[in-house]
Amino acid sequence: MASHGFYSKSQASCIGVALLFCTSLVIPSFAEPERLEHPAKGDGSLSCLVVGDWGRRGFYNQSHVAFQMGKIGEKLDIDFVVSTGDNFYDNGLTGLNDQAFEESFTKIYTATSLQKQWYSVLGNHDYRGDVEAQVHPALRMVDSRWLCLRSFILNAEIAGFFFVDTTPFVNDYFTDMDHTYDWRGVTPRKAYLDSLLKDLETALSGSTERWKIVVGHHAIKSAGYHGDTKELNDLLLPMLKAYNVDMYVNGHDHCLEHISSLDSPIQYLTSGAGSKAWRGDLNQHYEEDDLRFFYDGQGFMSVQLTKNDAGITFYNAFGKILHEWKALKELHSAV
Ligand SMILES: *[C@@H]1O[C@H](CO)[C@@H](O)[C@H](O)[C@H]1NC(C)=O
Numbered sequence: 380m381a382s383h384g385f386y387s388k389s390q391a392s393c394i395g396v397a398l399l400f401c402t403s404l405v406i407p408s409f410a411e412p413e414r415l416e417h418p419a420k421g422d423g424s425l426s427c428l429v430v431g432d433w434g435r436r437g438f439y440n441q442s443h444v445a446f447q448m449g450k451i452g453e454k455l456d457i458d459f460v461v462s463t464g465d466n467f468y469d470n471g472l473t474g475l476n477d478q479a480f481e482e483s484f485t486k487i488y489t490a491t492s493l494q495k496q497w498y499s500v501l502g503n504h505d506y507r508g509d510v511e512a513q514v515h516p517a518l519r520m521v522d523s524r525w526l527c528l529r530s531f532i533l534n535a536e537i538a539g540f541f542f543v544d545t546t547p548f549v550n551d552y553f554t555d556m557d558h559t560y561d562w563r564g565v566t567p568r569k570a571y572l573d574s575l576l577k578d579l580e581t582a583l584s585g586s587t588e589r590w591k592i593v594v595g596h597h598a599i600k601s602a603g604y605h606g607d608t609k610e611l612n613d614l615l616l617p618m619l620k621a622y623n624v625d626m627y628v629n630g631h632d633h634c635l636e637h638i639s640s641l642d643s644p645i646q647y648l649t650s651g652a653g654s655k656a657w658r659g660d661l662n663q664h665y666e667e668d669d670l671r672f673f674y675d676g677q678g679f680m681s682v683q684l685t686k687n688d689a690g691i692t693f694y695n696a697f698g699k700i701l702h703e704w705k706a707l708k709e710l711h712s713a714v
Contacts, residue, residue: 510563630651680694
């Protein structure tokens with residue numbers, strides 16, 4: 380029975396974790412990020428949906444968003460789904476057997492078009508639970524679509540996706556007395572971040588894909604409730620500029636938004652509206668030119684790429700298009 384396999388898996392992972400812990404006491408070293416591949420379509424194009432901040436057992440319109448994702452996913456013939464984190468509220472998963480995994484994921488995103496690979500990063504709420512469980516391969520046996528890792532690289536032929544574990548960057552979580560975080564595998568923190576940034580730089584500098592898309596949970600730039608993440612502006616953004624990243628995609632703020640800034644061609648895209656939204660905050664420090672679009676309700680985003688064109692579309696919980704943005708690669712990268 381499935382539950383049997385589960386028990387032995389989680390025991391095996393405990394032993395694995397114990398071994399890792401012992402070795403890390405001697406030399407702190409972090410595994411190289413996993414490199415994955417996903418083929419583009421036969422004509423070379425690629426499309427995916429992006430949703431974030433979603434796992435609430437269908438409540439707060441999560442099911443409505445899921446239903447519309449299924450319809451748009453079919454229309455666009457999507458290749459995969461990206462999740463920008465905060466996958467399971469309020470406190471991540473309690474372990475490999477947490478029913479929230481099926482109640483908030485498997486039983487919600489049921490449409491045929493969504494039976495594709497999901498690529499997920501962790502959010503700060505996921506870090507309040509058992510992170511080792513959420514990134515454990517045993518979850519893929521419960522639902523084969525699931526793939527969540529801390530930081531990883533996805534080569535999708537015309538596009539490289541660089542998934543970054545942003546929660547450990549944020550100072551506040553390390554002084555937050557109201558919640559506990561599962562920092563196993565992230566300490567010593569400085570060594571973890573140094574190694575992550577070094578690996579990301581290696582990956583970005585070696586990338587030959589036409590489009591470079593970096594995905595993290597926290598926003599670099601956002602006009603929403605949480606706003607900009609200072610640590611990412613300081614540590615991550617200079618690298619994204621240096622290696623001509625086209626888009627930075629995140630969740631965390633429970634809204635949909637698109638920011639452009641005049642100092643680089645990077646598009647900042649927030650898709651964090653997979654369930655609870657409507658916070659009502661709009662940070663006014665963004666100029667109208669920069670803040671191209673902001674929606675405080677539920678919805679999701681699609682990304683459509685060909686060798687020369689990129690298209691971004693935001694949808695609400697009824698599947699209605701709220702905002703579209705298109706770019707040509709030549710124009711876009713001419714700095
Ligand atoms: C669900 O979506 C509708 C339409 O956007 C909205 O009016 C309503 O407030 C949402 N419900 C919740 C709980 O967010």
